[in-house]
Amino acid sequence: MNITCGREDANPVQQKGCEGKACVVQGHLLGKEVAYLWLDEGDLENADLLLKDTWPVPRFDPVHLPPPLTWTEDPYGEKFWRYIFYGLRPTAHLLWAFRETGDERYRDKLMEVFRSFAANKTNSVFSQDKHGTAYRAMVFVNSYWKLKHADALSRQEATLLEQLILEDAYFLEDPEHFEAGFNHGFAEAAALLLIAENFPHFEDAPRWRELALARYDDLLSDIIGSDGFIIENSAYYQFYVFTQVYQLAQWAQTHGMEVSPQAWPVMERMARFASYIVQPDGRIPMLGASQRLLVRKHQPVLLARMGAAFPELAHMLTAGMCGQAPTDRLALFESSGVAVLRSSFDPALDYQAQTHLVFDMGPYRTDHSHLDALNVVLYSAGRTLLTDAGMFTEEPGKEEDYFRSTRAHNTVTVDGLDQHEGNASPSLSAQGGQWLYQSGFHSLYEGVRHWRAVMVLEKDVVLVLDRLISEGPHHFEQRWQFQPDLTVSTRGASASVTDATGKRVLQVTQAQPEGLSVSTVRGATGPYDGWHSEDYEVRKEATVLIYPLQGEQAHYATLFTSGLNAMSPARISTLPQSDQLEVHACAAGRGHRIQVRRPAEADEAVTVTTAPEACEREGGASPSGPPGPP
Numbered sequence: 001m002n003i004t005c006g007r008e009d010a011n012p013v014q015q016k017g018c019e020g021k022a023c024v025v026q027g028h029l030l031g032k033e034v035a036y037l038w039l040d041e042g043d044l045e046n047a048d049l050l051l052k053d054t055w056p057v058p059r060f061d062p063v064h065l066p067p068p069l070t071w072t073e074d075p076y077g078e079k080f081w082r083y084i085f086y087g088l089r090p091t092a093h094l095l096w097a098f099r100e101t102g103d104e105r106y107r108d109k110l111m112e113v114f115r116s117f118a119a120n121k122t123n124s125v126f127s128q129d130k131h132g133t134a135y136r137a138m139v140f141v142n143s144y145w146k147l148k149h150a151d152a153l154s155r156q157e158a159t160l161l162e163q164l165i166l167e168d169a170y171f172l173e174d175p176e177h178f179e180a181g182f183n184h185g186f187a188e189a190a191a192l193l194l195i196a197e198n199f200p201h202f203e204d205a206p207r208w209r210e211l212a213l214a215r216y217d218d219l220l221s222d223i224i225g226s227d228g229f230i231i232e233n234s235a236y237y238q239f240y241v242f243t244q245v246y247q248l249a250q251w252a253q254t255h256g257m258e259v260s261p262q263a264w265p266v267m268e269r270m271a272r273f274a275s276y277i278v279q280p281d282g283r284i285p286m287l288g289a290s291q292r293l294l295v296r297k298h299q300p301v302l303l304a305r306m307g308a309a310f311p312e313l314a315h316m317l318t319a320g321m322c323g324q325a326p327t328d329r330l331a332l333f334e335s336s337g338v339a340v341l342r343s344s345f346d347p348a349l350d351y352q353a354q355t356h357l358v359f360d361m362g363p364y365r366t367d368h369s370h371l372d373a374l375n376v377v378l379y380s381a382g383r384t385l386l387t388d389a390g391m392f393t394e395e396p397g398k399e400e401d402y403f404r405s406t407r408a409h410n411t412v413t414v415d416g417l418d419q420h421e422g423n424a425s426p427s428l429s430a431q432g433g434q435w436l437y438q439s440g441f442h443s444l445y446e447g448v449r450h451w452r453a454v455m456v457l458e459k460d461v462v463l464v465l466d467r468l469i470s471e472g473p474h475h476f477e478q479r480w481q482f483q484p485d486l487t488v489s490t491r492g493a494s495a496s497v498t499d500a501t502g503k504r505v506l507q508v509t510q511a512q513p514e515g516l517s518v519s520t521v522r523g524a525t526g527p528y529d530g531w532h533s534e535d536y537e538v539r540k541e542a543t544v545l546i547y548p549l550q551g552e553q554a555h556y557a558t559l560f561t562s563g564l565n566a567m568s569p570a571r572i573s574t575l576p577q578s579d580q581l582e583v584h585a586c587a588a589g590r591g592h593r594i595q596v597r598r599p600a601e602a603d604e605a606v607t608v609t610t611a612p613e614a615c616e617r618e619g620g621a622s623p624s625g626p627p628g629p630p
Helices: 043-049 079-086 087-099 104-124 130-149 157-171 186-197 206-223 235-254 264-279 301-310 311-317 397-406 563-567
Strands: 330-333 337-342 355-361 375-380 382-385 412-414 425-432 435-443 448-458 463-482 487-491 494-498 504-510 519-522 531-533 536-539 544-562 572-578 580-586 592-599 604-609
Touching: 043 104, 043 425, 079 087, 079 130, 087 130, 104 157, 130 157, 130 186, 157 186, 157 206, 186 206, 186 235, 206 301, 235 301, 264 301, 264 311, 264 330, 264 337, 301 311, 311 563, 330 425, 330 435, 337 435, 337 448, 355 448, 375 463, 375 544, 382 504, 382 544, 397 531, 412 448, 425 448, 425 604, 435 487, 435 604, 448 580, 448 592, 448 604, 463 572, 463 580, 487 544, 504 563, 504 572, 544 563, 544 572, 544 580
Parallel strands: none
Antiparallel strands: 330 337, 337 355, 355 375, 375 382, 412 463, 425 435, 435 448, 448 463, 463 544, 487 494, 494 504, 504 544, 519 544, 531 536, 572 580, 580 592, 592 604
């Protein structure tokens, strides 16, 4: 489908199957039975697998489950597989295939699965999953009315489905089964609302409608922060929730109701955050419990409609071809503590090559949060250079512990331990000319205060300053995580990072305080260290660059140069003092003098001036030209 810039209806969702009065059956308007587009999608390949009793579940290889199903199946021993399977979401392929082809084998298989579930559900502990039940209820509602409109549902089958829908409604109504604290609640409230609206003859439908709307209103206030970022601190779940809220609001408007008066203002804030957090190549940074997501190719018709409603979102989705460019190159989202620093949003300046830095200074808010205070994710010169380790699994164990741990993030660890759960705090936001500056701090290690400042000095030139102060000796490690395809070589305190073709994509240059050394780790298992995961249950070895220091204090000044600047000499020196820090940096042949006064205090201040002398070799600056192939 061709995507057109402009109106929200410029990229319509294609409806099929009826026109005019033919869209109404028993007073029910076709389309009211489904709010989420992905429950109406499918393909013949997966539908044919289901005819052969082979179940396709995203993230896993299809698995053959011979009939009769016991509804205790758990072939992978994985929570996500159970959530999808017992939510009956794969059956959407059968419904889609029947509507597309008219082949009754798909309809018959769909009803066979539903009858099997109804007969054996009391045996199934897994079918009691709250989130999965919400989706199963929506599958039942959608299937019931789609088959009704196709005159393909017998009275006996209708009675069976109505009973299953009633049971799920009573389950979802129970406050113990409503997950108000994170994203699952949105689907649970939506499912209850869809049941109430599609089955108004159910005795308790009015109560369910009122309850669902009240819950949804609370979710919009409690789960989505005042800055538009969900409290789970996950870029992946940001889009999962954003698309749900938009679709339900549009569904409600179509059918003459309002989900919540605050729905539109909340979506505007979510759209603004989404417009900033996505990298120039259209991918999300791997913040928190995230996995690979190329936003520009994710549900393209739906997101095109959303882009037409939110101009900054459209600008991001189309790499600057549509919509309106964000106005702030430094955006601090205060309630989440996330800052995004961007060299430019101008598509005339090679949109996908811009520098995009995400700095996480926020609170630990839910179990989906990671122990990653002051974490940095850097994209520049067309690719991700410093990455988060990702999520990998939701199954408890050493692997989940690692991917949530502090050492799996681009920050500084103390004594090899994880940060305590708690809050970091943003400090100073500043900018002038090309440069952007953001600082933050935390005290999530007992007796230690960590202050960090990040700067985009210009496109492809990034500076990170760390200052850790304590009253006793500690072992500090500044850690930098790279994607699996990157190779890291070191000489002295400097490092050269090359891609699979041998091209240098990044150089890392350190000021050299006394005692600084360097090491790397890749693919270790005792303990886990040096791993990266973009896809659920798939992990790859990845290099971590480590700079250890011993003592009561640790000061780091780290210069990252990428793109063509990765080929040029870079130099950095620093003079830390009790209440200020002075840094001289040289990159791309240009010298900078950065002075930070009273770091982490209320009157923190920064000045940046040109300093040609920073490119001279005198003064104890670190050596230029890291090793590695050109």
